Structures are given as C-alpha cells and as structure tokens.
Amino acid sequence: MRRLSSLASRRTPYPLRAATGFTILEIIIVLFLLVGLMGIILPRISLEENLGSVGRRMVGTVRSLQSMAMTTQKTIRLYVDVDRGSYWPVILDGNQEKAPTDVAWATPLSLPSSIRFSDIFTTPGKKETGRVSLSFYPTGRIDPTTLHLVDARNNILAIAIEPITGAIRMSDERIEPPKPIVIPDRVRALLKPASSAP
Numbered sequence: 597m598r599r600l601s602s603l604a605s606r607r608t609p610y611p612l613r614a615a616t617g618f619t620i621l622e623i624i625i626v627l628f629l630l631v632g633l634m635g636i637i638l639p640r641i642s643l644e645e646n647l648g649s650v651g652r653r654m655v656g657t658v659r660s661l662q663s664m665a666m667t668t669q670k671t672i673r674l675y676v677d678v679d680r681g682s683y684w685p686v687i688l689d690g691n692q693e694k695a696p697t698d699v700a701w702a703t704p705l706s707l708p709s710s711i712r713f714s715d716i717f718t719t720p721g722k723k724e725t726g727r728v729s730l731s732f733y734p735t736g737r738i739d740p741t742t743l744h745l746v747d748a749r750n751n752i753l754a755i756a757i758e759p760i761t762g763a764i765r766m767s768d769e770r771i772e773p774p775k776p777i778v779i780p781d782r783v784r785a786l787l788k789p790a791s792s793a794p
Contacts, residue, residue, distance in 0.1 A: 647711060647751055650711050661674055662738060669734045671687075672688070674729065678716060678723060684704035715744050716741065716742070718739060719740060738762050742757070751768070
C-alpha cells in the first residue's frame with residue numbers, strides 16, 4: 597500500500613508557480629514603470645499658482661466681463677488696485693455703480709501673494725500704483741489695456757487687450773502699447789470738412 601501511495605504522489609503534477617504570486621522581476625518592472633510615470637506627472641502638478649495660470653484666469657475674467665456687458669447691454673467697469681493686487685467689476689447703470697448679481701463677483705478677486713501687477717497701460721497712460729479702471733461696452737468693445745504681471749523670481753507675463761476686436765495677446769516679454777498715430781499738420785488741413793460758401 598505504501599508503494600502505491602508513493603507512485604501516486606510522483607505522478608501528480610506540481611501546481612504552477614505563476615498562479616500563486618508575482619516574481620521579484622515582475623514587481624521590479626511595475627515599480628520602475630510607476631516611478632517613470634510619477635517623474636512625468638508630478639512636475640506638471642503644481643499646488644501653487646504660477647504666472648501662466650494667473651494669466652489664463654485674467655484672460656478668462658476679461659472674456660467673462662465682455663460677455664456680461666454684451667448680455668446685459670450695460671457698461672461694465674473693472675477696477676484694478678495695483679498696490680493690493682485685487683480687482684472687481686461693477687455695472688454702470690446710469691450714474692450709479694452696482695455690484696454684479698453673480699455670486700462669483702460678490703467679493704474682490706486677488707492675485708496670489710507671489711504675483712503682483714508691475715504696471716498697467718490704459719488710455720490715460722502708465723500706472724504703477726493706485727487704482728486703474730477698464731471699461732467693457734455693450735458693443736463688445738474694451739478699453740485698450742496692457743497688463744504686466746510679475747512673480748517672485750521677476751518673470752514677467754504681459755497681457756494686451758486690443759480695443760476694437762477684443763483680441764487678447766499674452767507674452768512672456770513686455771508688450772509696449774502702440775504709439776498713437778500722429779497726423780502731420782499738412783495732412784490735418786486736408787481732413788477738415790470743406791466749409792460751404794454762402
């Protein structure tokens with residue numbers, strides 16, 4: 597009987613090892629792939645806001661306010677406090693300024709502490725301190741403006757708003773506003789309407 601049991605045990609196949617777990621080589625390959633993916637993904641994830649994300653948020657704000665002005669058929673004014681790094685819109689209703697009814701605009705928005713306004717060019721000129729206003733009209737027109745944002749490492753982001761088309765350009769270099777067109781006096785005389793003789 598003993599002989600039969602020993603023969604039976606020899607003939608039974610051993611279970612396959614692959615079904616019971618992973619080999620050390622398989623575990624090392626998976627860990628290597630995970631570390632490679634983390635090396636690609638983690639640098640792209642940033643917990644702090646950088647200049648590019650703040651610039652995109654400012655462009656989104658401009659587009660949103662332009663749309664709000666065209667929808668409500670009222671002029672919207674965006675106030676920017678250069679010193680505090682905050683901005684907020686108001687709706688012009690006759691001679692009164694009213695806060696927008698949208699909850700998103702209930703409180704002034706602020707730039708992150710590591711980013712500030714360097715300067716803002718508007719129609720009156722360049723402002724490095726104080727308050728600047730930018731108007732959005734019901735026709736879709738926007739006051740010509742160039743904003744320069746700077747981060748803690750002195751990287752710069754320029755946002756230029758074209759007045760007629762509302763096109764917005766972003767650049768990592770300063771954008772100087774276009775110089776006003778100067779009409780020579782000899783041409784100016786030709787542009788005046790001819791007076792009718794009695």
